[in-house]
Amino acid sequence: MRHLTVQQISASLDGALVGVSLELVVRHLATCRECRARHARLSKQDDTLRHLLAWDPGAEYFEDASIRLETILDAQSRGVAPPRIAELEAHLPRVTLDEVLRAAQAATVTPCPAPSAEAASSEKPTMQFPSWMQPETNRPVTPRPLPREPRKPTTPIEPVVLGRKEPPVMTPVIIPEPEPVAQVAPVAPVIVPVIVPEPEPIALVMPVPAPIAARTPEPVPTTEAPPIVARRRALPRWVPPMAFTAAGITALLAALSALPPVIRIPEPELPRFPRIELVKRQPTPAPETSLKVAATEQATSRLTANAVPPVAVATPPTLVEPAGSEPEPFEAVVHEPSHTGGKPPTPMAMPAARQTTPARPTSAPVLPVAPVVPAATSPVEPTTTTSDVDPAADWPLLCGEVLDDTGAPVAGARVLLADLDLGARTDKRGRFCLAAPPGDRTLSVVALGFAAARQVVSLGTQTLEVRIALHPAP
């Protein structure tokens, strides 16, 4: 028997079949169980999609949205930048497909009976959104009855005239005629001179000595002995010719000599900090070589046996580097700043993260160095130090290796003691080693591509070896 095509079933679902086609489909569905099942499947699929993707937030929401939309369109019609509702998307929860599938996995699929009204009312939703911001609504689409109520005639919207103003009232103002001045004979009509001030240039007005002024046939109008300041004053339009004579030059020199000395603004004392200079390192002594050799394979026991303090404090101030790695060809030497001024430099306010490195201008400077431990293999990079633990204590070593599921070492994994703010990175062989005060510590291991791992370790007086397996990130 030939089954119905999907076009026939689809058209049947949509009610688009009439006449012979409809009769053919109906007869076939009555006899073919398979096509009937497929018809039911597609019908359920349609209903479910209508149920899931239908959205009817209500009239209030549509009213608000219409107002927002009309505001934007009105602004666009006036050529004004439309207001962006940028917060809208930020406030709305964005549900991605992964979250949907995760929620589907977490939820119980077993159908439950519908709760009673009391139970439903007692269940408070975990997230409260405004009515117009409800992220999802699964109301089924209810077909609206047709025809609807006749639409009320919409009231025409009166155009809003912006910037319409009443014409200003012109009130005649009677200006009284000014009284005639006694010295000037009244003349009609009165002509009021309008004086437009010229822009005044900046001029340096110099005092003119008195004897020169006495010899001057006409005194300079601006000889009121002003202070030597730069002020806005009109330049004299007439320069006396005596200024170019020898006497004038002499007077000018005398005036210049009478000027006060140049005022110097004292420079504030800038704080000075120790200068760090890189100096080529001298050949390493023999004991360090032995230490390096000892640290290759079984370093932990030997180090504890030799009681090498796991703390390095730089006196003399040289940077200490972890053993086992190649020594840097340079070392840092700190030079004490020389204060030529009378006052010591005022300490600058340092950020909180740098408070561990106070400037010590009087004593020998000590570089703050993290507790460095000679690692078993190499590159253990002490990343941070802690301020609440005593770095001078004899800390035990916490060493170990980080492996993946297949047993391969994970290089570059970050090993952290979160409660102490201590950390290190694993080397190529997945090994790490760091020193920490005794006690129960939480060891966190983070690596790219792997899920973070946590392990509680109990540090005693002896070196502790741990092995951590990382699993790929989901």
Add this chain to the structure above:
Amino acid sequence: MDARATQGPWMEHGREAALVLAARRGELPALFELLRAFQLPLWRVCFALTRHRGECELLVQETARRAQKNIKQLPEGQSFLPWVLRLARILALTEARRRAGEPRTAVAALRPDGTRWEDGTRGVIDLAFEQRLLTAFAALSVDEQLLLALRLFERMPYAEIANALEQPLTATMHRIAMVRERLEQPTPGEAAA
């Protein structure tokens, strides 16, 4: 097909033509009335295309802005809704191309605690089926989503859908059937599993 099952807007043709004419002259109140009249189908289609409320509103706003800008290009005597739906389709296509690499947005049927958004009732009859259907719907192209939205959510007749999407009637019928078949088939992930 029963044309009365259409959920579309109801506006007298003469009234709509007059409003379109006024809107073409630049009268904003006429455009506002047109948009309010066709608001519900436009919003439902945009929500089906975006499946996100914020993006849905942004898409509606951008569609309305385009409509205001290009209202003079609307031919006389043509209905307003299909033309606006075509604008929304073009914008959704542009947005889909822009977000080609991003994860698709779907609609969660449940809250994170397992309750429905709508009424807080716990438990779904066939949650896995719903999620599979949402995933398959999100994997459809914009044209296919629009086709299904107009048919399922707006209950538009085939002829109106064909007019709105500017395609032949028979092609519209065939494509709707094909989309239904695609939704019925398992997704590539399910097939691999």
